[in-house]
Amino acid sequence: MxxxxxxxxxxxxxxxxxxxxxxxxxxxxxxxxxxxxKRIVETNLKDxxxxxxxxxxxxxxxxxxxxxxxxxxxxxxxxxxxxxxDWNNEEIKDYIGDFDFYIIDENLExxxxxxxxxxxxxxxxxxxxxxxLRERMESGIFVTDRLDLSIKDKILRKYSYLGTYDKKYLIExxxxxxxxxxxxxxMDIFSTIEKLKDDxxxxxxxxxxxxNEDGTDAGILQxxxxxxxxxxxxxxxxxxxxxxxVVKTKKEVIHSIEEDKKVLREHKFIPIxxxxxTEFDWWNSYxxxxxxxxxxxxxxxxxxxxxxxxxxxxxxxxxxxxxYMIYRLMEKLESLAYTDHLTELPNRKMFEKKFEYYKKEIxxxxxxxxxxxxxxxxFKDINDNYGHEIGDKILKLVGQRLMHGFKEEDFVARLGGDxxxxxxxxxxxxxxxxxxxxxxxxxxxxxxxKDKFFDISTSVGIAYYPEDGxxxxxxxxxxxxxxxxxxNTNKDKQ
Numbered sequence: 001m002x003x004x005x006x007x008x009x010x011x012x013x014x015x016x017x018x019x020x021x022x023x024x025x026x027x028x029x030x031x032x033x034x035x036x037x038k039r040i041v042e043t044n045l046k047d048x049x050x051x052x053x054x055x056x057x058x059x060x061x062x063x064x065x066x067x068x069x070x071x072x073x074x075x076x077x078x079x080x081x082x083x084x085x086d087w088n089n090e091e092i093k094d095y096i097g098d099f100d101f102y103i104i105d106e107n108l109e110x111x112x113x114x115x116x117x118x119x120x121x122x123x124x125x126x127x128x129x130x131x132x133l134r135e136r137m138e139s140g141i142f143v144t145d146r147l148d149l150s151i152k153d154k155i156l157r158k159y160s161y162l163g164t165y166d167k168k169y170l171i172e173x174x175x176x177x178x179x180x181x182x183x184x185x186x187m188d189i190f191s192t193i194e195k196l197k198d199d200x201x202x203x204x205x206x207x208x209x210x211x212n213e214d215g216t217d218a219g220i221l222q223x224x225x226x227x228x229x230x231x232x233x234x235x236x237x238x239x240x241x242x243x244x245x246v247v248k249t250k251k252e253v254i255h256s257i258e259e260d261k262k263v264l265r266e267h268k269f270i271p272i273x274x275x276x277x278t279e280f281d282w283w284n285s286y287x288x289x290x291x292x293x294x295x296x297x298x299x300x301x302x303x304x305x306x307x308x309x310x311x312x313x314x315x316x317x318x319x320x321x322x323x324y325m326i327y328r329l330m331e332k333l334e335s336l337a338y339t340d341h342l343t344e345l346p347n348r349k350m351f352e353k354k355f356e357y358y359k360k361e362i363x364x365x366x367x368x369x370x371x372x373x374x375x376x377x378x379f380k381d382i383n384d385n386y387g388h389e390i391g392d393k394i395l396k397l398v399g400q401r402l403m404h405g406f407k408e409e410d411f412v413a414r415l416g417g418d419x420x421x422x423x424x425x426x427x428x429x430x431x432x433x434x435x436x437x438x439x440x441x442x443x444x445x446x447x448x449x450k451d452k453f454f455d456i457s458t459s460v461g462i463a464y465y466p467e468d469g470x471x472x473x474x475x476x477x478x479x480x481x482x483x484x485x486x487x488n489t490n491k492d493k494q
Contacts, residue, residue: 096114128212243287
């Protein structure tokens with residue numbers, strides 16, 4: 001009998017050794033994958049920066065010459081006719097071509113422009129930018145900024161400035177680089193950053209900072225409703241210290257910084273500094289911060305430890321295995337119950353569940369939310385003329401566009417037929433028309449199926465919780481009514 005126990009013990013020891021080796025090997029693989037992803041992110045980021053800078057320098061040289069020529073033309077026009085309100089903007093636009101012009105007066109207000117909606121815009125409330133504008137107005141020297149991506153509208157632009165001879169006005173020119181050179185859409189740094197964040201889960205965040213003239217302050221660029229100075233200077237003191245170190249050393253800096261809930265994360269700061277000949281161009285320089293999510297690595301390693309401990313207890317392992325299989329089966333069944341089988345979007349049942357969850361969260365945090373009701377226009381004609389198979393494929397592609405068109409925290413579902421629903425948390429009612437236009441732009445390009453192009457348009461209804469109703473029924477009724485108003489408006493425009 002003794003040898004049997006010895007054999008069992010030996011087998012158990014072999015099992016322990018095998019499990020432990022498997023744990024160590026798996027741990028090494030997880031760490032290696034994490035470090036590999038970090039290297040890929042940094043390599044891609046540096047490569048695109050290098051490539052974009054080279055491409056930008058070549059492009060900017062040509063643009064600088066054109067902008068200087070057109071700026072001098074406007075200054076000469078001012079010398080000939082100082083009453084800028086009498087200028088023939090159409091003739092000016094014909095002369096300067098792809099460029100837009102802005103005439104800024106001593107109060108830093110745009111008093112004339114080829115972009116009518118910007119006339120009246122005043123920059124005096126933006127301290128750093130207004131100081132820069134006044135310096136350029138006083139100097140009378142032609143100055144250009146480097147290519148810069150607008151955080152608000154994600155458009156790559158370039159600006160130039162030249163003060164008039166009497167220092168009363170500042171001539172500003174701008175150009176949409178994406179319209180002039182569409183190939184830049186594939187190489188701009190900001191778009192690359194967003195793609196890296198989406199593609200690699202080791203990156204928790206990538207931030208871009210702009211520093212002031214003497215390097216004593218910095219702001220983080222963020223999306224706001226402002227056109228100018230869209231950055232926040234409320235920065236963690238440790239991050240600010242790291243930025244100053246980068247400014248001082250002109251080199252990359254890596255620090256572990258404590259965040260909320262006492263979590264320590266690795267932050268890597270990469271300088272993107274530009275120089276006009278030998279002078280530091282602070283306005284056109286940035287610092288990129290890579291924040292690595294080591295919590296995910298730690299989570300995986302801890303999970304491996306747990307599995308190793310469970311592997312020691314064979315019975316527990318078997319129990320956990322069967323429990324896991326049952327759990328996965330239930331999860332699969334639950335997923336099928338809450339998923340629209342055609343578009344693979346959440347279905348009405350999931351929408352109702354999500355809505356109730358958001359209601360509790362909103363009441364707790366004193367927030368609000370908007371319900372967007374979307375209906376495809378004339379979709380019945382597609383089914384009648386091309387069959388339901390084509391109609392189903394179009395619905396699936398419509399669902400994909402909606403999923404990619406909204407942010408990750410937004411909730412998109414299919415109610416049924418050609419009706420879709422979107423939940424937006426903390427939606428500003430003043431952005432109602434902007435949101436409608438955004439959704440319509442998602443379907444600006446037709447859908448291609450079997451060498452045929454299908455023009456898809458939507459009507460959008462919007463209701464607000466809790467203002468328009470407390471229940472799903474009330475909000476759907478309100479948004480449905482609003483959607484039909486939008487549908488009728490679209491018919492009137494046709």
